[in-house]
Amino acid sequence: MIQVGDFIHKNFQVTHPYVGVNLIRKKLISHSAIVVLEEDTNDYLGVLTPLDIVQRQHNLVIDCLIKKPILQYECKVEEALAIMHKHNTEVLPVENHKKFEGLVFKDDLVTSLSSQNTNQGNQLQRNAEEIKKSEKILTAIYNSTHSVRLLVAPDYTILFFNKTAYETTILFQRKKLKIGDNFMNYAKDILKTTDSSLKSVFETALTGEYVIREDEIRHNDSSLWVKTEYNPVYIDNKLIGVSISSRDISERKKNEFLIKKQIDAFKDIVTFQSHEVRRPVANIFGIINSLDRSTLSEKNRELIELLDITTKQLDDIIKAVVTKAYDNSKEEE
Amino acid sequence: MSNKDISNIKYSINLSFEEIKLPPFQDILVLGKNSPQGKIGLSKSFELLVPNGFDIIEVNDDKVEAVFINKKILTKISSDKIIDTLKSKVFQFISEGELIKVDFKVSISYNSIEL
Numbered sequence: 001m002i003q004v005g006d007f008i009h010k011n012f013q014v015t016h017p018y019v020g021v022n023l024i025r026k027k028l029i030s031h032s033a034i035v036v037l038e039e040d041t042n043d044y045l046g047v048l049t050p051l052d053i054v055q056r057q058h059n060l061v062i063d064c065l066i067k068k069p070i071l072q073y074e075c076k077v078e079e080a081l082a083i084m085h086k087h088n089t090e091v092l093p094v095e096n097h098k099k100f101e102g103l104v105f106k107d108d109l110v111t112s113l114s115s116q117n118t119n120q121g122n123q124l125q126r127n128a129e130e131i132k133k134s135e136k137i138l139t140a141i142y143n144s145t146h147s148v149r150l151l152v153a154p155d156y157t158i159l160f161f162n163k164t165a166y167e168t169t170i171l172f173q174r175k176k177l178k179i180g181d182n183f184m185n186y187a188k189d190i191l192k193t194t195d196s197s198l199k200s201v202f203e204t205a206l207t208g209e210y211v212i213r214e215d216e217i218r219h220n221d222s223s224l225w226v227k228t229e230y231n232p233v234y235i236d237n238k239l240i241g242v243s244i245s246s247r248d249i250s251e252r253k254k255n256e257f258l259i260k261k262q263i264d265a266f267k268d269i270v271t272f273q274s275h276e277v278r279r280p281v282a283n284i285f286g287i288i289n290s291l292d293r294s295t296l297s298e299k300n301r302e303l304i305e306l307l308d309i310t311t312k313q314l315d316d317i318i319k320a321v322v323t324k325a326y327d328n329s330k331e332e333e
Numbered sequence: 334m335s336n337k338d339i340s341n342i343k344y345s346i347n348l349s350f351e352e353i354k355l356p357p358f359q360d361i362l363v364l365g366k367n368s369p370q371g372k373i374g375l376s377k378s379f380e381l382l383v384p385n386g387f388d389i390i391e392v393n394d395d396k397v398e399a400v401f402i403n404k405k406i407l408t409k410i411s412s413d414k415i416i417d418t419l420k421s422k423v424f425q426f427i428s429e430g431e432l433i434k435v436d437f438k439v440s441i442s443y444n445s446i447e448l
Contacts, residue, residue, distance in 0.1 A: 018377060056371065063371020 017062035044100035205230035270325035358434035
């Protein structure tokens with residue numbers, strides 16, 4: 001903040017109180033102000049201005065002198081101008097630590113403020129341009145997405161929408177979406193949802209909760225999956241509305257169904273292995289154990305032993321597969 | 334004007350003289366508003382002529398700015414009574430910028446003093 005101390009004129013004209021006004025009149029007009037100092041001590045007595053001698057038409061300086069407020073060195077320029085305006089004066093004395101320092105003129109302060117305002121004006125213009133640029137980028141981002149994006153006020157007034165939302169309403173309603181429209185008039189076609197469920201979700205979001213919904217929409221013979229996010233929006237901790245983002249997730253849902261189908265098939269295989277495959281293995285074990293190995297030749301006995309070991313290995317492998325599949329299905333749950 | 338012209342002039346002079354006292358008033362001076370002489374300048378000049386001789390009383394009046402009163406009078410009668418008297422008897426005759434000298438003689442008397 002600029003202070004008046006930066007604008008002090010120390011090279012001022014001086015006179016004494018008992019000097020005739022006629023003697024200093026010309027000097028006063030050309031310098032706009034003359035400082036009146038005590039004759040003996042040179043102490044500050046006041047500032048004489050042309051207005052003083054108009055308002056008090058006396059012969060001596062001391063009789064014309066109108067008392068004026070004294071500004072402090074640290075006084076802000078705006079405050080000084082207010083004081084000058086109040087006392088209808090173009091110049092005021094300044095003191096620093098109770099010692100007279102000099103004069104400040106209104107013109108200097110006004111010029112300084114004007115220049116400061118011009119600089120601030122330029123800065124504001126630059127800031128406005130930056131904001132405009134940011135807005136353009138943000139709008140471009142919103143418009144480049146395939147999602148429907150809206151900002152809706154608590155009373156369902158539409159505050160913002162993106163290009164996709166606009167095109168969707170034209171497609172379904174042959175109507176142009178406008179800022180200020182009631183969102184409920186478009187909701188059914190934009191979000192493919194019913195009024196009652198939308199209101200419920202919207203009101204939940206207005207309580208500050210983040211809501212996500214995935215809905216299957218059946219239209220004629222086809223179906224569509226839509227994911228909609230309801231996000232409360234705040235400015236300076238004040239809720240201004242709900243940001244709604246909605247997009248088609250049919251492809252993702254299709255993939256999810258495919259994966260689920262594969263998992264189900266895998267589970268069937270596991271069931272098949274655990275029950276169907278283990279049964280013949282158990283039979284083999286039974287047969288091996290029923291054999292009378294005493295009548296077998298040495299060579300055949302070794303082969304039966306080998307068959308027993310291999311069957312056990314096969315059984316262990318099946319057990320491991322079943323256990324792994326069981327664990328995985330548990331994790332999924 | 335040449336020397337010849339001067340030698341042809343005849344003069345007729347009326348002359349008188351008397352003693353004066355400074356300042357040129359002794360009792361009260363009423364200072365009208367917007368007078369060329371301001372109250373501070375006048376006060377200073379009276380102070381130089383008669384140190385500690387006059388009191389300046391500022392007056393709230395449309396035409397009068399201040400009244401200078403001899404301190405000798407103030408020992409006899411209060412300034413309020415003087416101002417009230419001046420307001421009713423003098424101020425109405427004052428024009429803007431005028432200096433009015435007022436003779437204000439005070440005599441004090443008592444009746445039927447019983448001791």
